[in-house]
Amino acid sequence: MNAPNLRRGILVEVQRRTAQVIDDVSSEELRCAYSPEIDLKEFSNFAVGDRVEFYPGDSAQEPLITGILPRTGKISRPGPGERFARELILAANVDLLVIVASTQRPDFNPRQLDRYIAVAENFKIQAIICVNKSDLQPEIPEAARYLGSLGYELVMCSALTGAGIASLQDKLRGRLSVFSGPSGAGKSSLIQMLIPEAGTIAGEVRRDGKGRHTTTTSRLYSTPDGMRIIDTPGLRELGLWNVKPDEVAGLWRDFRPYLGTCRFNDCRHQSEPGCALLAAVETGKIPEFRLQSYYRILETLGEESL
Numbered sequence: 001m002n003a004p005n006l007r008r009g010i011l012v013e014v015q016r017r018t019a020q021v022i023d024d025v026s027s028e029e030l031r032c033a034y035s036p037e038i039d040l041k042e043f044s045n046f047a048v049g050d051r052v053e054f055y056p057g058d059s060a061q062e063p064l065i066t067g068i069l070p071r072t073g074k075i076s077r078p079g080p081g082e083r084f085a086r087e088l089i090l091a092a093n094v095d096l097l098v099i100v101a102s103t104q105r106p107d108f109n110p111r112q113l114d115r116y117i118a119v120a121e122n123f124k125i126q127a128i129i130c131v132n133k134s135d136l137q138p139e140i141p142e143a144a145r146y147l148g149s150l151g152y153e154l155v156m157c158s159a160l161t162g163a164g165i166a167s168l169q170d171k172l173r174g175r176l177s178v179f180s181g182p183s184g185a186g187k188s189s190l191i192q193m194l195i196p197e198a199g200t201i202a203g204e205v206r207r208d209g210k211g212r213h214t215t216t217t218s219r220l221y222s223t224p225d226g227m228r229i230i231d232t233p234g235l236r237e238l239g240l241w242n243v244k245p246d247e248v249a250g251l252w253r254d255f256r257p258y259l260g261t262c263r264f265n266d267c268r269h270q271s272e273p274g275c276a277l278l279a280a281v282e283t284g285k286i287p288e289f290r291l292q293s294y295y296r297i298l299e300t301l302g303e304e305s306l
């Protein structure tokens with residue numbers, strides 16, 4: 001095996017012993033084994049979205065991944081235990097976290113939305129807020145409008161009628177996205193609409209004593225017009241972690257101008273006199289829900305899931 005034959009590609013599906021790699025140049029999909037020489041210390045694990053170098057194989061050697069290229073954005077959760085890596089990478093090189101909420105069914109919940117935004121801020125990944133089910137209620141919820149004013153991209157759409165989908169596609173083009181958000185908001189419906197083959201390639205159907213089960217694994221899908229979406233069941237466990245209590249307020253974009261200006265420099269912004277943040281809420285510069293979601297996160301810090 002000599003270096004000039006190495007190619008580059010992206011991991012679209014990861015299994016225990018092999019991974020599916022799409023060749024950057026030919027766009028061909030190959031099943032590759034992992035070279036035992038790769039040192040995972042720096043990378044924790046192979047993840048969907050990872051950019052890799054690989055040897056495409058010949059009569060003497062099976063296709064082999066020989067290295068992982070440095071990652072940009074990543075989404076992770078705490079590793080499974082002390083003996084293992086401290087971090088489990090769920091998706092690598094992510095550009096965009098699409099936070100899906102619904103206008104109704106379930107009700108639009110700004111405090112819940114803030115939790116996902118905090119996760120995106122903590123991973124330093126751009127967040128886009130996608131308010132689905134506009135067919136049930138076409139007006140932009142006030143809290144969503146406020147978040148939009150902070151610079152988060154905002155789309156109103158309906159997976160049922162197709163309204164707003166073209167605008168969502170515009171924002172996803174050329175980026176690698178991951179969808180997250182509360183159960184029932186419409187993530188699967190939207191992904192299905194954007195990528196019709198999603199959910200049919202990945203996963204296997206097995207039969208056991210209890211009946212038929214579909215087990216899905218994460219998979220990266222690409223469209224001819226340049227959208228790349230990682231469809232992953234693992235993001236139900238997406239949570240805020242790897243953050244110290246005194247760093248949490250900084251994940252609230254609109255809090256940042258006030259931080260460090262309270263009377264006490266260890267202010268938790270609860271009821272301390274001279275708190276600049278409480279004053280900003282009192283005078284209407286920051287809406288109350290932002291403060292409430294911040295308190296809630298502080299209380300639940302350390303719990304792993306949303």
Ligand SMILES: Nc1nc2c(ncn2[C@@H]2O[C@H](COP(=O)(O)OP(=O)(O)OP(=O)(O)O)[C@@H](O)[C@H]2O)c(=O)[nH]1
Pocket residue numbers: 132133134135136157158159160161181182183184185186187188189190
């Ligand atoms: N009225 C309306 N219903 C929708 C829309 N999008 C999805 N639904 C319905 O909402 C329900 C939940 O949609 P899913 O796509 O399964 O939601 P999800 O976010 O993937 O949910 P989880 O898998 O539980 O995380 C389904 O019954 C959908 O048919 C929409 O735009 N309008």
Ligand SMILES: [Zn+2]
Pocket residue numbers: 262267268269270272274275276277278
């Ligand atoms: Zn304060």
